[in-house]
Amino acid sequence: MRGPRSLRGRLVWGVTLLAAVAVLTVQMIGVVVMHSWLLNRVDQQLEQFALPDGAFAQRAEPVVRPAPDSTTLPSDFRLTFYGAAGEEQGALGGGGTPGPKLPRSTGELRLTRGQEATVPAQSGDVRWRVLWRAGPARTTYVVALPLDTVEGAMSKMLALNAVILAAAVVGLIALGRSVVRLGLLPLTRMEHTAQLISAGDVGLRLPDTDPRTETGRLGTVLNEMLDRLQQALGQREFSEARLRRFVADAGHELRTPLTTIQGFAQLALRHPERPAAQRREADEQVARNAERMNLLVDDLLLLAKLDQEPAYRSDPVDLLALAADAVSAAAVRADGEHPATLSPLDAKTKDAELEVVETVGDPDRLLQVVNNLLSNALVHTPPSTPVDVRVGTARAGAAAGGTDLSGRTSASPPLAESTPIGVIEVVDQGPGLPPEEAERIFERFYRVDPSRSSDQGGSGLGLAIASAIAQGHGGRVELDTAPGEGCAFRLVLPLAAGAQSV
Template sequence: MATTARLGYVNDVLLSVVAGLVGLALGLVGIMAYRGSVLSRGGLPVVGEPTLPEGAAEVLSVIGRAFVILDEVDGVVRANPASYAYGLVRGHTLIHEDLRDMARKVRADGVIAERQFELQRGTMGATNMFVHVRVAPLGEEYILLLADDRTEITRTAAVRNDFVANVSHELKTPVGAISLLAEAIEGAADDAVAVRRFTARLHKESARLAALVQDIIELSRLQGADVVLAGAGIDLNEVLAEAVDRNKLPAEEKRITISVGGTVEQQVFGDRDLLMTALRNLIDNAIRYSPEDTTVGVGLRQRDGLIQVSVTDQGPGIAPEEQERVFERFYRIDAARSRHTGGTGLGLSIVKHVVANHGGEISLWSRPGHGSTFTVRLPVIEDAVENDQTIS
């Protein structure tokens, strides 16, 4: 009986092993058959990734607005230079939380949304802008954000009224002085010394009037300029070198040395003429308020996705309570000194306006008796954006 039981147990084990081997063989045959079927159809199956709808890339390239395409985790996968000029994007991040919230809502419900925001412009929030934003689903997983700058439209009426009032006041001074000097010259026609003195003053006032009119024209042009449509990649090394060169003559007249240091490799997006005007005015301002036989330092460097231009003078410095106001139109800390230097009161306003239009900011460090340093920061053009890489 014991022998019979043992034989039955052995038979059961052998049957289990045989069944396992048969199952394994059938599994291998099935796998080989599947592979053969796949290979006969031309390869392993490919899972397609979502792509932009046909024609979307071509439309976006000519739309004339800032646009940003976000993925499912709000990462920027495509953005045009205008979005950087507006200060909406830095690197591959959409800066403003309000815009990210709007994108998430559209992603959740699939309904196109439109809103107008007042947003901080640039990386440090130095200025605000009014922007109209439209957000819509794009393709299977992307979100498209279109932005249109409405700042100038929103502020035009107030700015125009303020500007006209200020211009009228500022023009009265040189025009009145020229009129009085002309009368003085006529009354002193027989006094050669007086005529020469009055004529020298007349030349100075007429030059001041011409500079004021030129700055007014320049500021008016800036307000009508569209950096997004007219902009391009700009090499700030070249622009800064030309701005320094244009200031050499007034520097030489005061025996001031302009010391330049640093270079950058990447470009900024913008209008070359406007950036030239801003940097020229910034250096001109440093020369005007620097004593004779001193040095004006100009530095250029790149860090953290920004190109930084610093202009340092050895002038009288600016008190803390005055520092915020120096960028206002026609504001002068010392009106008498400004008349002596020939300043129009518009130079720094023009600089701030240009920098803001390029998505940057300008800051000031100064202390009475220790000079001043004005620093302009502009966002670089990211390689991924400049090359306009496709999504596939």
């Protein structure tokens, strides 16, 4: 037969079986002890039996026979006498029940003198307890007591034990089901809650979280797992929405130059006899838009490569040299419209000097980050706005950077507090950004001014690329800004073990 499959059924039947075995064991021990005690009482009666003085009659010959006036005994005792030669001499005892079944001679008597034994009756189911003892003049006799009282008491005790066992099993099943149902009530509530969660209500949580119970600890673990699953689902939805927005933005960015190229190509096909000046202008527009599209595709490919965990070089990098190269290149591009200077990180301190900041990384990619930050400052600030590039070392914190702070924006996780860091900070004195725009500054294809053309404002991928490169080096790019206070873009990199500033 198949056993119950449910946990409740297994617990009920398991507890009932164990309890029934325990009750049955106790009953068996009780029966054995009771039987042993009753049998010992019978044995004591046999050992304490005193043979009456007139039980034997003396004759001239050395044969001892039972006296005629002693044919009955005032009890359940039965006596069987054996002569000196071992032959049966007779029996004494009253009652109408058949006596013990004994042989005619002591040679056939399978008893040990002075030791009790149990023998069957001459007829019927009653058994006798017998004791072989020595009598006068080398005679012997066997004294016996029936065990009907003992066996009757044991029969009644066995019947009572059977009734008690049956009642205990029935009671255990009934009580066990109630106890198990009450004990499994938290699991039942978990089951109902899980059904609601699977039906779509992912915000529900399991109610039983008492750490003192097994179900409570299970509920706590499951709630943590549900929180992580919900967080993962949220991140997945966010990633999907971000991917859809990225694809839409990329399509929009590519459509503009493609439309321009397509329009001039169709114009050239429809009007091949245009003047040379118009053809040259059209060719310049086609080349310019093709270049824009090529740059956009390069940026997209670079982002895709950065998202796939690219392998960066691990060469010694001098952050001061990188900053100096970026400032020199920016001065050539700006042609005097934006004054760019190179300063120590702690420029407010008197006697502060530029220091060589050494770390390990990919110098070309890190130079790309610095150029991007500096170019972003030059493009998005009014002409003649000073831009200061600061280089130095510090420890990660609220003041130096590298950790989160109110009003600070970054797309990368913060560094551990007090981590030795190298910093390149690009600070401008422009109009700054409001908080809602600063929060989205590192999003792909995001432009602070949507009306700005791609020629003036770029494609909106530069800061996203810079943030991805910095995060790939174990650091991050962050922004501190406020309306009217300018912008401070900061490249924060952990210093290599043993790196020193000079």
